[in-house]
Amino acid sequence: MQRTRHAYGDDPSQYGDLHLPRAGTPRGVVVVVHGGFWRAPYTAASLGTPLAADLAARGWAAWNLEYRRVGTGPGSGGGTPATFDDVAAGIDHLATLGLATSTVVTLGHSAGGHLATWAAARGRFGWPEEVPVTHVISQAGVLDLRATDAAGLSDGAVRELLGHPPTEADARYDPAQQLPLAVPVWCVHAPDDADVPISQSREYVERAAAAGAEAALVEVDGGHFAVIDPGSPAWARQLAILDRISPARAG
Secondary structure, eight states: OEEEEEESSSSTTOEEEEEEOSSSOOSOEEEEEOOSTTBTTOOHHHHTHHHHHHHHHTTOEEEEEOOOOBSSSTTOOOSTTHHHHHHHHHHHGGGGTTOOOSSEEEEEETHHHHHHHHHTTGGGGTOOOSSOOOEEEEESOOOOHHHHHHTTTTTTHHHHHHSSOOOGGGGGGOGGGSOSOSSOEEEEEOTTOSSSOTHHHHHHHHHHHHTTOOEEEEEOSSTTTGGGOTTSHHHHHHHHHHHHHSOOOOO
16 A cells, blocks of 8 residues: 655645555545544544555545644634635545546545535535545534534534534535435444434435435444444445445456
């Protein structure tokens, strides 16, 4: 596996780590978007690296994307719209890395699931979209900002991100208000998730189906974090989804 770091902006948090297979043409690109309720202490290096390394070992180009986050200290400077600007710019930076971008899967955990799903609609809401997202895998994603705020998840995290309570006026930031998407979405979630309730995924999939979009709920075991454990059955379920998107090449 080869890993190189590439800046897509001037801020220390505007970078991605590109993990490539040791040999051969990648099966496609997976953009790994870490979670942590958009807050500065949580990083791509700690949360995204194990997944990116495993994906590269399986033949994918994995783009472990960092972005500015809310709060203070290293990694801060995010919020609305900076965090969204970074994710959009980071994905578009793939066009400069010499990769084929016909298959670009965003894979995001928790708040990263929110950003991974949002990124598939970003072009409709005023962000550049030089590299479109073709598939989304949301790992216990925060997919409805208004429901998240109403439930009081993570001590007002949505209000920290937006700078105010979420409303219908925040549709450009809220996946639940962006349906239908033009690309398929898999919502991988554990019923026993104590951090982000599975209702976030269930209701998103129900609304997507009603809107004529392609979305599927994939229920797994292991709470909030099994979905980002490369040794877990929950991760194996996600690898099976990726195999459907782009089968592994023989040899």
